[in-house]
Amino acid sequence: xxxxxxxxxxxxxxxxxxxxxxxxxxxxxxxxxxxxxxxxxxxxxxxxxxxxxxxxxxxxxxxxxxxxxxxxxxxxxxxxxxxxxxxxxxxxxxxxxxxxxxxxxxxxxxxxxxxxxxxxxxxxxxxxxxx
Amino acid sequence: xxxxxxxxxxxxxxxxxxxxxxxxxxxxxxxxxxxxxxxxxxxxxxxxxxxxxxxxxxxxxxxxxxxxxxxxxxxxxxxxxxxxxxxxxxxxxxxxxxxxxxxxxxxxxxxxxxxxxxxxxxxxxxxxxxx
Amino acid sequence: xxxxxxxxxxxxxxxxxxxxxxxxxxxxxxxxxxxxxxxxxxxxxxxxxxxxxxxxxxxxxxxxxxxxxxxxxxxxxxxxxxxxxxxxxxxxxxxxxxxxxxxxxxxxxxxxxxxxxxxxxxxxxxxxxxx
Numbered sequence: 001x002x003x004x005x006x007x008x009x010x011x012x013x014x015x016x017x018x019x020x021x022x023x024x025x026x027x028x029x030x031x032x033x034x035x036x037x038x039x040x041x042x043x044x045x046x047x048x049x050x051x052x053x054x055x056x057x058x059x060x061x062x063x064x065x066x067x068x069x070x071x072x073x074x075x076x077x078x079x080x081x082x083x084x085x086x087x088x089x090x091x092x093x094x095x096x097x098x099x100x101x102x103x104x105x106x107x108x109x110x111x112x113x114x115x116x117x118x119x120x121x122x123x124x125x126x127x128x129x130x131x
Numbered sequence: 132x133x134x135x136x137x138x139x140x141x142x143x144x145x146x147x148x149x150x151x152x153x154x155x156x157x158x159x160x161x162x163x164x165x166x167x168x169x170x171x172x173x174x175x176x177x178x179x180x181x182x183x184x185x186x187x188x189x190x191x192x193x194x195x196x197x198x199x200x201x202x203x204x205x206x207x208x209x210x211x212x213x214x215x216x217x218x219x220x221x222x223x224x225x226x227x228x229x230x231x232x233x234x235x236x237x238x239x240x241x242x243x244x245x246x247x248x249x250x251x252x253x254x255x256x257x258x259x260x261x262x
Numbered sequence: 263x264x265x266x267x268x269x270x271x272x273x274x275x276x277x278x279x280x281x282x283x284x285x286x287x288x289x290x291x292x293x294x295x296x297x298x299x300x301x302x303x304x305x306x307x308x309x310x311x312x313x314x315x316x317x318x319x320x321x322x323x324x325x326x327x328x329x330x331x332x333x334x335x336x337x338x339x340x341x342x343x344x345x346x347x348x349x350x351x352x353x354x355x356x357x358x359x360x361x362x363x364x365x366x367x368x369x370x371x372x373x374x375x376x377x378x379x380x381x382x383x384x385x386x387x388x389x390x391x392x393x
Contacts, residue, residue: 076318186337221350221351225355240303
């Protein structure tokens, strides 16, 4: 298992970590298999979406903040239940296929670390299976 | 890795692709392991839900179109930020267990390719690991 | 593949099943690899979130019930389209990394079986890959 460190600087933020995942894959020497990404936090997640236009991640984070606001009526005393809800909707894990020593991403896909309660220092775990 | 081609004919659509995944599994000869499904697009996803009553997928796509409308205020110039948001919520990958040469699906479960910005020609990747 | 049985007693409920998954891992003897969790139902899911404060799961289930109400306008005759929608958003599968014979969960993470149409008797499947 390998660990990537991520530093976020906003409450809601999507950070492109594709190049760091590709670097881990190269070092593993695995040619064919699967790559599991796992976020060990309860107010952060991982997703895959368009990386060409930065307005896509802006629209996603802005819309999600409106759809799931931080309500006064939430019981959880830390005041970040909205962050926990978004985390379960985006999910802590993704699995990507490896072929010919490369991550098989679509043309427009990049891998985003999703911060929902930053700024914070975060981690993402990577496990590569295959041969 | 195997590739399935999907042709969608609506903007929002859920297409049952279970039989095509089962065919790929049979050809692989794998008896026990896991099957990773991966959608290489940023406005389409994969999910697993009820297949018996077509009204289930109708209710899902109709509700999601209302919950996440295509707002004028979105910044992304292509005008499909709603499609990108739904893609991250449904997610690009699912993992299904293989036992005794079969996908272990529940009684009512089918695998749906989820189109959020069709009609388009799409692909879904399949990686089978096991023995 | 191993099976865990779950008994829910509310319509919407998140049940901490972490200890049962850990028990399956110990019995497997696998030291390094991945653990796939799979829910074979169409109105239940699996997620990973905070386990320390029970108000977190309360806020999640309460908010989701408001965000996705059981509308009169739904076509599906069984009257549980809201449950099907939540199932696709939370998702039927998660993958967790195994290292040194342990599930690599974050400090605050627990694994929740998510009931969206209970009370019912449910199952969750576990597949462990590795060595």
